[in-house]
Amino acid sequence: MKPTIVLVGRPNVGKSTLFNRLTRTKDALVADLPGLTRDRHYGHGRVGSKPYLVVDTGGFEPVVDSGILYEMARHTLQAIDEADAVIFLVDGRTGLTPQDQIIANRLRQSTRPVYLAVNKGEGGNRPVLAAEFYELSLGEPVVISGAHGDGVYELIETVLESFPEEQEETESKHPVFAVIGRPNVGKSTLVNAILGEERVIAFDMAGTTRDSIHIDFERGDKPFTIIDTAGVRRRGKVDDAIEKFSVIKAMQAIDEANVAVLVLDAQQDIADQDATIAGFALEAGRALVVAVNKWDGLSEERKQQLKRDIARKLYFLDFAKFHFISALKEKGIDGLFSSIQEAYDAAMIKLPTPKITRVLQSALERQQPPRAGLIRPKLRYAHQGGMNPPVIVIHGNALQHISDAYTRYLTQTFRKAFHLQGTPLRIQYNVNHNPYEEKDSKPAQPLRRVKMSNRIAKREQIKQSKKQVKRKNKVSTKKTNAH
Secondary structure: OOOOEEEOOOOOOOOOOOOOHOOOOOOOOOOOOOOOOOOOOOEEEEEOOOOEEEOOOOOOOOOOOOHHHHEEEEHHHHHHHHEEEEEEEEOOOOOHHHHHHHHHHHHHHHOOOOEEEEEOOOEEEEEEHHHHHHHHHHOOEEEEEOOOOOOOOHHHHHHHOOOOOOOOOOOOOOOEEEEEEEEOOOHHHHHHHHHHHOOOOOOOOOOOOOEEEEEEEEEEEEEEEEEEEEOOOOOHHOOOHHHHHHHHHHHHHHHHOOEEEEEEEEEOOOOOHHHHHHHHHHHHHOOOEEEEEEOOOOHHHHHHHHHHHHHHHHHHOOOEEEEOOOOOOOEEEHHHHHHHHHHOOOOOOOOHHHHHHHHHHHHHHHOOOOEEEEEEOOEEEEEEEEEEOOOEEEEEEOHHHHHHHHHHHHHHHHHHHHHOOOOOOOOOEEEEEHHHHHHOOOOOOOOOHHHHHHHHHHHHHHHHHHHHHHHHHHHHHHHHOOO
């Protein structure tokens, strides 16, 4: 299970900048303005030798007791409870402040390990910048620069050092699927319908499920593991002291699963949070099946409206199968389970290299990649680079100039050729190195400049030759006059 690292500090110390650095995204808004981040922001860490989850928090104002700053402080304390480790950011330019001391006292009351990072240390004397922060008594201060990346890798390696290496997923030879969605959409009822018995508590109250529950079972003499997760609410709506763990638990369940089953409530409108949850699954590269629950009893007009809303708001799930079911009455469960198995098979498929290359060549015959100036990318051959999700690696020249539209065209071509229903497909480009291109060589001059320089050189040669002829003539005339 991935550890969770939470970034904590007073406003405008660079937490969001460090979050973007660790996740290699631009998901968190960054500006030289205190209090820009308010809600917690979750992401997958991509800097360091081990996988982890990272949480960006709003600026921590521990002394306020009302208003938006109080809510931000309360959510920061909740994030600390979710954490496996805390990175406490301070500003190396501003120096130690009374707020930093109060936050440090709060963090010492927590049982979570705390790592002190002195941010904005680019170009400064590191021992001098760190010196005054020893007063916080939180261990060795690490001077970093979230904006430039200085010291960030060393910091995250120190934090991850105490966590065990992630075990390779060799034991999951059978499908593992997680049931995800907002609270009270019928996830636990769906789990019971799939299992055919009352294995988890299903109750008409949001937040009944508190933790992620793993259940092993067999269906058609085949082993499966199902994970029932707590409902994911918008972070501003998470108030309960136990329910606040739901987002982290759901993200961890998605990481552990091969297939994610997104449950929607047909009696409610499709919300932005549904798209956000689906985005978590896509970012993790998981196969996806969508179950629109509570479909029974709806009018035909409502059904058509809901289908239009799904097509508009969840357009990026065009690869996934949608099932309109009733978990309570166990309608549509068999078809849903068949799609789960199909999505798992597609995610774990092994593709032969010759066939991948033939599909690539046929795609090129139908449509060549567009030119980028005078250059047209050359796609030569392809092979599989991974599973869950399938990754196709394409080799060639000037592939960095391929447009996103052409990548989507290739994705759809491979998807249709190999019947990859229910799983995302990733295209990776590998540019071949030109052995005749020297790294230290100077860039070639434009053709006009070369021609002009050649003409100038010829003119200089003609001038020099004429001067030499004149000198020889002068010398010869002097000799004749002397005789």
